Amino acid sequence: MKPLKEKISITIDNDIIEKLRFEAEKDDRSLSQYINIVLKEHIREIENKKA
DSSP, rough: OOOOOOOOOOOOOOOHHHHHHHHHHHHOOOOHHHHHHHHHHHHHHHHHHOO
16 A cells, blocks of 8 residues: 655755744644645645636
């Protein structure tokens, strides 16, 4: 069975990382979890605009 998650390596601007870390900590989540949530919400918004 294929794993549900895949590790990747990306480059993100320092100012964005700082903001993401701050928000993740406020939400009591890991940076990875928080980025996943943000990306899912963004994709959902894009899909809703197309509908």
